[in-house]
Amino acid sequence: MTSETVPVIELVGATKRFRSASGGVHTAVRDLDLTVAAGEFVAVVGPTGCGKSTTLSLVSGLEPPSHGRVAVNGREVTGIPEGVGYMFQADAVLPWRTVLDNVTLGPRYRGATTSDARDRARDWVDRVGLGGFEDYYPHQLSGGMRKRVALAQTLVNEPRILLMDEPFSALDVQTRGLMQAELLRLWSGTGAAVVFVTHDLEEALVLADRVAVMTAGPATVKQVFDVRLPRPRDAEEIRLTSDFLDVYREVWESLREEVQITRERMSGRVA
Structure with a gap:
C-alpha cells in the first residue's frame, strides 16, 4: 500500500x-x-x-x-x-432451504428480482464447485460442501x-486445504x-x-x-x-x- x-x-x-x-x-x-x-x-x-x-x-x-x-x-x-461480507466459524445456512435457495437469499434481501437472484446464485453455486447439488438440503452435504455454500452465500453479494x-477451523486437514485453495481461486481478481x-x-x-x-x-x-x-x-x-x-x-x-x-x-x- x-x-x-x-x-x-x-x-x-x-x-x-x-x-x-x-x-x-x-x-x-x-x-x-x-x-x-x-x-x-x-x-x-x-x-x-x-x-x-x-x-x-x-x-x-x-x-x-x-x-x-x-x-x-x-x-x-x-x-x-455497505459492501461488507462476513463469514463466521459456524456457517449460516438455513436447514429448511436448498443450496440454491440459501445462496439466493442475499441478492433477494438486497432488492434483486427472484429471477436475477436465482441466476446469480446458480452462477456462484457452480463457481464453488457445487453444480448438480442445487436442490440438496444442508443435512445432505458434507462439512466441506456446507462451507462451499457459505462461501457462495457471501461472495454472491460481491463484497x-x-x-x-x-x-x-472445524474442517479436517484435507478438506481445509481444499477450501483454502478454493478461497484463493475465488478471491483472486475480485479486488x-x-x-x-x-x-x-x-x-x-x-x-x-x-x-x-x-x-x-x-x-x-x-x-x-x-x-x-x-x-x-x-x-x-x-x-x-x-x-x-x-x-x-x-x-x-x-x-x-x-x-x-x-x-x-x-x-x-x-x-
Missing part, C-alpha cells in the same frame, strides 16, 4: 471494553492500529482469547469502539458498512470487504479486501499478503509481517518451499512469545 492509497479499512487506537458479569470492565482489545488496502489479504493471528474476533466486530460495525477510530472507505463506522472469522482471523499460522501464511500478530489479551497489534511469497499460490505446494519455512519461522518467533504468556496466565503462574 503506497502513501497515496486511502486504506479501505483503518483502525487507529481502537479499544473495546465490555461490562463483565461481575460488574467490572473487561478490555478485549486496546490501541489497535491496522490498515488494509483494496485487494489486500490480511490475516490476523494471536493466542486464544486475545480479541481477534472482536477486531472483526469493530470493522463490521457489530460493535462500536469504546475509544479510538474505526473507518471503512474513509468513513467512520457507525453501523454495518468489497470480506471478513472471515476462522471459517475453516476485495480480506481480513481473515485464524489460530493456524500455516493457514495465515498460505493465504495472506500480510500477517498481523496480536499480543496476549487485551490484544493490540504487536507486529505486522509481509508475506513474501508469489501469487498465484498453490495452497498445498507453497507449504513445501524454503521461502515459506523462512517466513513461518520469522512470524512464529513473534507469535510464540504471546502464546507462552497466555499459557502461563491460564495455568495461574501469571497474575
Whole structure:
C-alpha cells in the first residue's frame, strides 16, 4: 500500500471494553492500529482469547469502539458498512432451504428480482464447485460442501470487504486445504479486501499478503509481517518451499512469545 492509497479499512487506537458479569470492565482489545488496502489479504493471528474476533466486530460495525477510530472507505463506522461480507466459524445456512435457495437469499434481501437472484446464485453455486447439488438440503452435504455454500452465500453479494472469522477451523486437514485453495481461486481478481482471523499460522501464511500478530489479551497489534511469497499460490505446494519455512519461522518467533504468556496466565503462574 503506497502513501497515496486511502486504506479501505483503518483502525487507529481502537479499544473495546465490555461490562463483565461481575460488574467490572473487561478490555478485549486496546490501541489497535491496522490498515488494509483494496485487494489486500490480511490475516490476523494471536493466542486464544486475545480479541481477534472482536477486531472483526469493530470493522463490521457489530460493535462500536469504546475509544479510538474505526473507518471503512474513509468513513467512520457507525453501523454495518455497505459492501461488507462476513463469514463466521459456524456457517449460516438455513436447514429448511436448498443450496440454491440459501445462496439466493442475499441478492433477494438486497432488492434483486427472484429471477436475477436465482441466476446469480446458480452462477456462484457452480463457481464453488457445487453444480448438480442445487436442490440438496444442508443435512445432505458434507462439512466441506456446507462451507462451499457459505462461501457462495457471501461472495454472491460481491463484497468489497470480506471478513472471515476462522471459517475453516472445524474442517479436517484435507478438506481445509481444499477450501483454502478454493478461497484463493475465488478471491483472486475480485479486488476485495480480506481480513481473515485464524489460530493456524500455516493457514495465515498460505493465504495472506500480510500477517498481523496480536499480543496476549487485551490484544493490540504487536507486529505486522509481509508475506513474501508469489501469487498465484498453490495452497498445498507453497507449504513445501524454503521461502515459506523462512517466513513461518520469522512470524512464529513473534507469535510464540504471546502464546507462552497466555499459557502461563491460564495455568495461574501469571497474575
